[in-house]
Amino acid sequence: MPLPSAPTGVRVVTLDIDGRALSARDSESIIEVCRDNDIPIPSLCYVEGLSVWGACRLCMVEVGGQPRLLSACSTRVADGMQVNTDSERLRRYRRTIVELLLAERNHVCSVCVSNGHCELQSLAQRCGVDHVRVPYRQQRYAVDGSHESFRLDHNRCVLCARCVRVCDEIEGAHTWDVMGRGADCLIVSDLARPWGDSETCTGCGKCIQVCPTGALVRHGTSVGEMVKDQQFLPILARRRQAR
Amino acid sequence: MNGPVKRITVATAWLDGCSGCHMSLLDIDQRLLELAQKVDVVYSPLVDAKSLPAEVDVGILEGSVSTEEDLHKAQLFRSRCRLLVSLGDCAVNGNVPAMRNLFKLDEVVDRAYRENVSTHPVIPVHGVPALLPTVRPVHGCVPVDVFVPGCPPRADAIWHVLSELMAGRTPDANEVTRFGA
Numbered sequence: 001m002p003l004p005s006a007p008t009g010v011r012v013v014t015l016d017i018d019g020r021a022l023s024a025r026d027s028e029s030i031i032e033v034c035r036d037n038d039i040p041i042p043s044l045c046y047v048e049g050l051s052v053w054g055a056c057r058l059c060m061v062e063v064g065g066q067p068r069l070l071s072a073c074s075t076r077v078a079d080g081m082q083v084n085t086d087s088e089r090l091r092r093y094r095r096t097i098v099e100l101l102l103a104e105r106n107h108v109c110s111v112c113v114s115n116g117h118c119e120l121q122s123l124a125q126r127c128g129v130d131h132v133r134v135p136y137r138q139q140r141y142a143v144d145g146s147h148e149s150f151r152l153d154h155n156r157c158v159l160c161a162r163c164v165r166v167c168d169e170i171e172g173a174h175t176w177d178v179m180g181r182g183a184d185c186l187i188v189s190d191l192a193r194p195w196g197d198s199e200t201c202t203g204c205g206k207c208i209q210v211c212p213t214g215a216l217v218r219h220g221t222s223v224g225e226m227v228k229d230q231q232f233l234p235i236l237a238r239r240r241q242a243r
Numbered sequence: 244m245n246g247p248v249k250r251i252t253v254a255t256a257w258l259d260g261c262s263g264c265h266m267s268l269l270d271i272d273q274r275l276l277e278l279a280q281k282v283d284v285v286y287s288p289l290v291d292a293k294s295l296p297a298e299v300d301v302g303i304l305e306g307s308v309s310t311e312e313d314l315h316k317a318q319l320f321r322s323r324c325r326l327l328v329s330l331g332d333c334a335v336n337g338n339v340p341a342m343r344n345l346f347k348l349d350e351v352v353d354r355a356y357r358e359n360v361s362t363h364p365v366i367p368v369h370g371v372p373a374l375l376p377t378v379r380p381v382h383g384c385v386p387v388d389v390f391v392p393g394c395p396p397r398a399d400a401i402w403h404v405l406s407e408l409m410a411g412r413t414p415d416a417n418e419v420t421r422f423g424a
Contacts, residue, residue: 102336102422109423110332110394111339116423125421130390131335131382138344138377 013079016064018086030072030083031059041085042094042123044212045160046073050169053161058094058123061085069093091128098124099132104183105141106155107213113221114214120158121213139183146196150208150218152187157215159185163207175201187215251409254286254299254324258313259340259378260306263395264331265289270398271405281409299324301408307333307340308379312372321385326413328404332394332422334381341378348376391416393424400424 011026017039024033029052034041044056052074059072064082072085084090101107101120109115123129141154164176164187175198179188190198208216219225257265265288271278285299286292302324308314321327332338343351352374357364381387391404400420407414 106342106345107422108332108336108338108342109421111342112423118423121422125417128415128417130392130415130417131329131380131387133382135383136337136341136344138341140345 013077013081015077015079015081015083017083024077026077026079028077030061030063030070030075030077030081033077034072034085039085040126041072042127043073044119044123044158045162047162047210050162050165050210053165056097056158056160058097060090060093062087062090094127095129098127098129099134101158102129102132103134103136105137105139105157111223112156112214113217113223114156118214119212137183141186144189144195145219146194147198147201147203148196148219149203150195150205150216152189152195153215153217154186155215156213157187158213159187160212161187162210162212163187163216166206166210171202171204171206173200173202173204176207250281250283252283252285252296252298252300253303254295254301254320255284255289255303255305255330256286256316256320257288258304258306258316258334258381259309260331260333262288262305264305264334264393264401267393267395267398268330268401271402272398274402278405282405295319295323297323301326301328303328303330304334304381305330307337308375308381308384309340310372310374314375314384317381317384326388326408327381327385328389328391328408329381329387330391330401331396332392332424335390335392336422337378337380337383338394341380344377348374389414389416391420392422393420394422396420396424 012023013026014021014023017034017037020037022033022037031041031043031046035048041059041061043059045053046059054071054074057071060069061072062084063070063075098120102124107120109118109121112118115121143154144152159178161178164178167176168174175189177188179186179192189195190200195201205218208218255265269275284290286295302320304317304320304327306313308317329335333340337344352366356366389404391400393400396416397420400416403419404414404416
């Protein structure tokens, strides 16, 4: 979802974010201005370099004169805008969003290949999620390990669609799409066929790099795959003895 | 020592966990001496006491609630401890023990005691507590006051929590630890 194109000719606007007077180009979104000025806003689906998706709702901010919250990634700055990126209400919403994500699928960090490198894991810590207050759904999702180099674990997916966008917009292959609704929503490759059978996937691995969690990973990274091959040792030792 | 000082009483137990959180507690090393001066461990796998006293200041639970005995212990701790701490991911979110929730309990038991056993496959029923159909975090059964995520929480994180408790404050463990740790 690209933002509506800005009027031609760049204009500079001044706005207030968390009490700081800032200037920005009128083509910029609130989150871009915040990132430029080291104002932290949590986000999951937003990533610099890809189109705006606006799905995770973590970057919601309060804008003066607006009764509802607006997502900072899909809202363009305007002259005189008053933005509040941090409040008790925002913290409550953000915490709840992360809790719902953790409860929806299997996000057991301790046995995840992305433990320590996961954006959801660090977001949980940042947003004050030290436990999940809703019951876990305990639903099993499929794992697609059919690709020769990569694996898709739907249990770890947060449906940020970064993979969909990077594949379409940067690699130009458009292997990924989103299928289904609600909790049944899934990332699918080539009209929901196994990834290994995909005729469009170029095997570039860009989706692996932008995935914020352990949903898209390279084969060989899980604990069970770390198999050592020590066959060489007795063979070499025997040959040396025979000499 | 300036006369008898009221020492904080602490009780710990491990439910369905691997004891790794208790091991991490022991990893605070020389700080154990400081702890021993300020705290009385009145019930724990680490001490000899066989029963939980009627009143305890701080109760620390490791592990998830997976059996009837776990549930009983969690309820007993809640009723007798002024402050209850969930220590580690199993207690906080179910962690590895809760991964069996994706299967029916009968399937799990069959897998462990029949399918993978070559001699005398038998499902134990005597002397072991009955498994609950669903593994839950401690706060899924009884209210919890302090959450310390991590698998296990690092010794420094546990020390931070204990120090805050000893100072009479309620710690925020999120500053020092996270899920998975």
